[in-house]
Amino acid sequence: MHTLKEAASSSLSLAEGNYIYSIVPSSRTEFAAISSDDSLHTFDANRLSHASLVATHDGVTSLRTYDAGKQLVATGGRDGKMKLWDLRNGKNSAVVAVETANRAPVLSIANCFETNTLVAGTELLSHQAIVAFWDVRSPNQPLLQYVESHNDDVTELQYHPTRRNILLSGSTDGLVNIYDTAITDEDEALVQVINHGSVHHAGFLNEKTIYALSHDEVFSIHAATDPDDQAQEPEPVQFGDLRQPLKCEYIAQLCIGSQGSYIAAGNKIDKRLDLIPLFPTPSWRFDEQNSWRLPGGHGEEVVRSVYIDEQTQSVFSCGEDGFVRAWKPEAGVSEPDTLMTTPRPKEKRSKDKARFKPY
Template identity: 25%
Template sequence: MNIHNAKVNIIRAAGVDGRFGTERSGENGRNEKLSKRSAELSATMAAPRPKPLKLGTSIQASFGDPEDPDYIFEIAVNGQKSNMAVSLSTNAIKLYSPETGAYVGDCLGHTSTISGISFPDPNSPMLLLSSSADGTIRTWDIRNRKEVAAIRHPTPGSEIWNFSVGGITNQVAAGGDSQVLIWDWRTRNLMSELDELHTEAVTQVHYHPAKRELLFTASVDGLINIIDTSQSLKPEDLQYDTLSVGTSIGKIGFYGRYSQMLWCLTHIETLSVWDLEEKMQAAEFKETRTNASFKWGLDNVNYLIDCFSPSGTDDLWLAAGNNDGAMGFFPTSFPKPVHPSVPSLGVFGEVGCVLEGGHQGVVRTVWLSQNLDTEQSLFAWTGGEDGRLCSWSRSGAVEHGRSWVSNNLVMKKGSSSKTRHSPY
């Protein structure tokens, strides 16, 4: 991987022989890999800081009080890369072309904070799902921007904070206020309501991309539970394992050639890595923001955004930013733990690439393009609390980004009162 071009791909791993990983090398192989990774990291840290990527387009996706603008929560792109959905703090979802940034229309219906959006089925690229604190998971046909189905929390007034589609029987799982709920996606019937897994709000639910029967749930209570949904979903018969993070969990995800590793970002801005085969913590990154700040030439890193993995590798990159709207991608590294109860100390390499000059505040979400095989290719879209959508290209990288705001791509609505709060 060329660090300075930051050719980063999101991967969708496939399992082999029903296990997380099948290429288990011996101790010599591990040592060789560690030595190679250490050499690569040393070379990275010795290299000069790369120039920021070029800002291609900046769209003012939402309008509000200039002192307290509406802002962007999340970006999702369908498998064909023909449509991009963007959730806003106005409880609306806007649709754009990821190639041109052209505005397509709105999906309107949610009455409270939108907590998640996804194009879950690659065979149905025109179906968008969204969850909300209004207690619903809605399915939209983006061709006409109409709601075509909805799942509702069985308890009126209850909130839904995350959802995932998976399982071996087309399940939809959702996290609520200390509850995990599972529906049959085809019939919309509630299959299970689990009240004993967590004691506080469930912030993340994810089906494993390779072992699709495994459902991972994470919570403000600091626990990650791993549920085998191929077995009985009755609370008294439930089979699950637990990983204890120890602090409120904001976001989790999978990485590695076989998605055999799990990364975890917390609400106190820390990063940890877990080995799913061994069911143990593999690494912790202490003083995450401070140590990442040493690896770029800008102001201090203030917050963590997301994690990404280059396709076909076991490498992990952290996306983090500062309050002025700049963000960077930091490579991570850690040795194999010497003891199961003692995680390794993780370190960051020199920032791989910098996105600077597009946003004027906190960056909330990043979508990375997989089509990065040419210098002209789109690198990423980002969205933030300034209400802006920014596209980034690797072509003609310059030291200072330039942006323009197009008011004719969206219809400006009248101002309305709102309560600004995080969906997580």
Template identity: 30%
Template sequence: MSIEKTMRELNTLHLSEKSAISLEKPESEYILHIDSQLSSVCGSDARVAATGSENTVRIYTRQTLGYLASISGHTKTITGVKFARVMPHLLYTSSLDGTVRCWDTRSNMKDAVQIFTGCEGDTDAFSSFDISCDDRLLCTGTDATDHDGVFILFWDTRKPQPLGCYSESHHDDITQVCFHPHDRDRLLTGSTDGLVCVFDVSQETEDDALQGTLNSESSVSHIGWCGERECNVYCTTHIETVHVWQADEFDAVTQIKDVRDAFQGEKKLDYIVDCFQPMGDNRLHVLAGNHSGHLHLLRASSPDCLEYISSLDGGHSQDVRCLTWDAQAEVAVTGGEDSMLCLWHPRQGHQNTAEVTRRHPLKAPSKIRLHTKRSVGENRRHAKGHRTSQESASHSHEG
């Protein structure tokens, strides 16, 4: 796909479906994390999983955001949700309760089919996790504790006991871990200590595995792989900056200062949701928003500048917390503090989706109010560094 065609598609991205995860409650249930099965694997039967602030996971069809099922089992805040890559019927969730649970979406999902805990049971608070591209490795990051420090733990997904862990590379809460989409041995980790670490987990010791340390100079919000053949690393921070580095030489490719300074008026921005990369365009794209729920698509047009592409309106009314992007289908799903899931796709698909909506109309959400305002510290413990609509947070590896 050419860059010109990609830009045209993004310019016509529009809201096609929305679904509320909370309708009757006096306070809204935040959507904290979402993930989607890929169209390349599941086609039109792809599912979306969304985690709520009340420790539940809900499953929806991605084509219409029709509700399918819910999962309960975690006793504390869920910090991540991921479909397996090779066996997408398996869904993994991590939590501050010190467990990662695997659910088989082909079953009634009353019980997890696997439960992974740390070396000393469920004493670790898992703040993030990811699964390797071949579904063989599971990795989690933990919150920092006064007596134990912070850890990056690994499992073979076929066994409940950990393979081992890293303990020297970060010294504060790990906010993100991210495997390379095609190389099972390459891993990124990001932390509130401002560091992004690049690992080759095939090495026997943590010192040998650590390939490079990148400094964002602020608490890390999101990390990922980008560029041609995913040869670069991106990072966004809680002070709304964007960084891109080469993954091998570790040279800076892009450094964007606070995006809130660059866009005002109708294009006003209060926060970055996340980044993604469309097929046919190797430049990083950024989804950002404001506290009224308006979203804007931006593109890294130069090493220190983001250009405005288009706006996505009509979906959310409060802060948007999460994004999942399917590059092949050119479909985005967003979730926010207003309890809404929203589906966005290029306009040429609108007619078919509208027919589905008329046959199966979604109930309009009732009016709901925000959670009580939290302090920055309380909010970070609640949702691992994400913003409320009122605030923005200015052992070696043996396997």
């Protein structure tokens, strides 16, 4: 177990009683955040000094970085709109705005800078939960809509890390769907369906692996289907409810970086947040011995979003206490134990030589 020390904190000038939903990098030195007062904030990563804010939606729900240069961010809201914001030079203006059919509330968003695409996942409205696509260059009408693949709120959207035509969606109907968006026919576009349980978070761990986390903290890992590969897929790794084995009360999210993945496990009673490494060998497992603890966390309030900055060896978190907090390793930590370069655990030799090792 390693420890991170709180280096800075800020309320971003929020009025008392508000809290922060999500944070994402908006440039090399700044972050963007959305809060319960329906505002979009930017702040300096080094000092957490509040730079600016602008009203976003009537009920903001979602925030994503849009482009590789991290100069644009996208938001979604319960007003049925999705907006693209230009944060360069203090502009903080919405350069694109799209609207869902019947103004269905937007609960999740995704975007692909390379294909100029915005995607919104909606709340179930009039017996439909929609995954809608727009080209930012022609935002008046959706390019494409999937209207039959989910029958409840669409809570998660994520593009494949390298294949820009592959999109993942997750829903409270219990399904994680994988689409080939190059195919317009919805039935044919749906290339994989995972039945997991009411989806809180889901996404790609890597190019060939999918994870799913339910609202009751059940976690699983699945192989992504390859239509060109006729080999039998390995069985999913079912972790079950993570609260007891990880000694936590809730899971905030899974943090995926170039050097590895961590699950952010919160405990309000003990006032802490733990970042627990998830390793793929010999089979997917958590390495609690090499966890990073954020003592104090966000007090007795829930942590809503976590970002690991590999370049600065820092962790940024926000939560229902209305604060953004920055964390760093204790002074004098040796290089092998720095964040995101934690030594991988030694593999145990299995007596069962025929045991299948997935992925």
